[in-house]
Amino acid sequence: MKKFLTAVFTMASTTCALAQEAPTSPLEISGSVDTYFKYDFAKQPNIKTSFASDHNSVSLGMIDLVLKKRTGKASFVGELSFGPRGQAQSLPNAAEDVSSFHIQNLYVNYDFTDKFSMTAGYMGTFIGYEVISPVGNFNYSTSYLFTNGPFQNAGIKATYKFSDKVSLMAGLFNDWNVYTATRGVSSIGGQLMVSPVEGWTAYLNVLSGAGAGGYGTIEDLTTSYQISKTFKLGLNAANYDIDNDGGGYAGVALYPQFAVADAVTLGLRGEYFKYKEVAGVAGDKYTAVTFTANIKSGGLTFIPEVRLDHNGNKPFVKDNGLAVPNAGQFSLAAVYAF
Amino acid sequence: MRYFFLLIITLLSTILFAQEKQFATGDNGKFIYYKVVDSQKVSRDIIVQRTKDFVTAQKKSIKIVSDTDSSVSAKGTLVIDKTVLVVGHPSGELNYNLVVEARNGKYRFWLTDFEFIPYQRNRYGNFVATTNIGTPLETKVDKLTAGQWKDIQATAYAKVEKLGESLKVFLASDAAVKLPVKPAGTISTKNW
Numbered sequence: 001m002k003k004f005l006t007a008v009f010t011m012a013s014t015t016c017a018l019a020q021e022a023p024t025s026p027l028e029i030s031g032s033v034d035t036y037f038k039y040d041f042a043k044q045p046n047i048k049t050s051f052a053s054d055h056n057s058v059s060l061g062m063i064d065l066v067l068k069k070r071t072g073k074a075s076f077v078g079e080l081s082f083g084p085r086g087q088a089q090s091l092p093n094a095a096e097d098v099s100s101f102h103i104q105n106l107y108v109n110y111d112f113t114d115k116f117s118m119t120a121g122y123m124g125t126f127i128g129y130e131v132i133s134p135v136g137n138f139n140y141s142t143s144y145l146f147t148n149g150p151f152q153n154a155g156i157k158a159t160y161k162f163s164d165k166v167s168l169m170a171g172l173f174n175d176w177n178v179y180t181a182t183r184g185v186s187s188i189g190g191q192l193m194v195s196p197v198e199g200w201t202a203y204l205n206v207l208s209g210a211g212a213g214g215y216g217t218i219e220d221l222t223t224s225y226q227i228s229k230t231f232k233l234g235l236n237a238a239n240y241d242i243d244n245d246g247g248g249y250a251g252v253a254l255y256p257q258f259a260v261a262d263a264v265t266l267g268l269r270g271e272y273f274k275y276k277e278v279a280g281v282a283g284d285k286y287t288a289v290t291f292t293a294n295i296k297s298g299g300l301t302f303i304p305e306v307r308l309d310h311n312g313n314k315p316f317v318k319d320n321g322l323a324v325p326n327a328g329q330f331s332l333a334a335v336y337a338f
Numbered sequence: 339m340r341y342f343f344l345l346i347i348t349l350l351s352t353i354l355f356a357q358e359k360q361f362a363t364g365d366n367g368k369f370i371y372y373k374v375v376d377s378q379k380v381s382r383d384i385i386v387q388r389t390k391d392f393v394t395a396q397k398k399s400i401k402i403v404s405d406t407d408s409s410v411s412a413k414g415t416l417v418i419d420k421t422v423l424v425v426g427h428p429s430g431e432l433n434y435n436l437v438v439e440a441r442n443g444k445y446r447f448w449l450t451d452f453e454f455i456p457y458q459r460n461r462y463g464n465f466v467a468t469t470n471i472g473t474p475l476e477t478k479v480d481k482l483t484a485g486q487w488k489d490i491q492a493t494a495y496a497k498v499e500k501l502g503e504s505l506k507v508f509l510a511s512d513a514a515v516k517l518p519v520k521p522a523g524t525i526s527t528k529n530w
Contacts, residue, residue: 028465029425077462078463124462136458
């Protein structure tokens, strides 16, 4: 491992000297702000997936600021987020009141050739369909697959692009969602990207090592297909096994989206998700249906959404406090991207 | 103060002038950027070869589709930026078709079939295409997106105009051009 890392950094530092002579691109600045109102039909927070958590409140998501610059073959990305969505609800140490770096992405990249590049730092995870930034998601609330999967992976990865239709990534990573490894550089991950036909892209992902709940392996398929100008279909399926019968999860989510006008797209998210058995105790099973609209005007997107979840073990509550198998909520979010 | 007003008037005039610049519409109803250039000093063959060199120099963004001894057709992509003052980011890409036709003494070129594909920031903070299906640039859009679409059309025009100017400069330049070498004819010594 030491030899491999030494070789990589030696190669990187040697070629960096050449890259400094190349022309620089302007500094890119982009980002988003988001705010939402949610009303839970049980009159209290009931659905435990990420974000949009406050009931009957006009609440904040986050302000997200992204900087990017390229100098020849070298580039960096730094993404800082401030606000509940970008701090306590998604960052490793924000809730501990010790320090929060507010960082969603912080990495450097070097394109050795047009086909081969290496990236090192703290990066949004390559696992899954949904992301932390509200700009990257169609739905405002998130799936169980997203909430239970990794958010970020710190590490070093190499990507080789065979063609526009096939690329392969392999990397070494810390445990999930940490700025500093607690169990060393303990995970190995890979991603095969294939694009069988124009408009259809599929990512086959594997991450094995230290993760949530112990050491385990997650296999993930994330794919989307723009079937026509107005219809897009997305799919995410994942299986996570924690070693020594430590549980894990499995699930699948389907994302059909239909553009009804230039500015209006309607979408559905249907999800089945289950936690795996631990020590003979069966895990919960969830089904969830989310109906979402995206109404765009310039950089602003309004996202009205209705969501209904079901679990036979009655983990939800009614407004009178009784346990029930169903939960529902309405939310209206406004996301501005710049 | 007088200079200040003069500056404001100049700026406003420039802005108004800039707003007037937009694509012409071709016979087929599509936007077109069309130029005929007088080129007495450069022959047809050299124009064709320099056009190929121009495309080769930008092979990541333009590719030749077909060529004859008097014309070159190519497909290309321009990145459209969203810029405020000196900072910004890519907001989409514009696909187009380029045709250059040469005669001795003049040539013409046009860019048309413009299609815009919007970009979206991905999980790594990079801007990537959201779809593979472009929207024709001349498309009429609804009120909610009209302002943004107008900005895209204006930026697209500026980019295309810049590309057109760089093509003209390249074709007029004295840079060494590799002319195709004609294969030497076969000589028979049997009959003389």
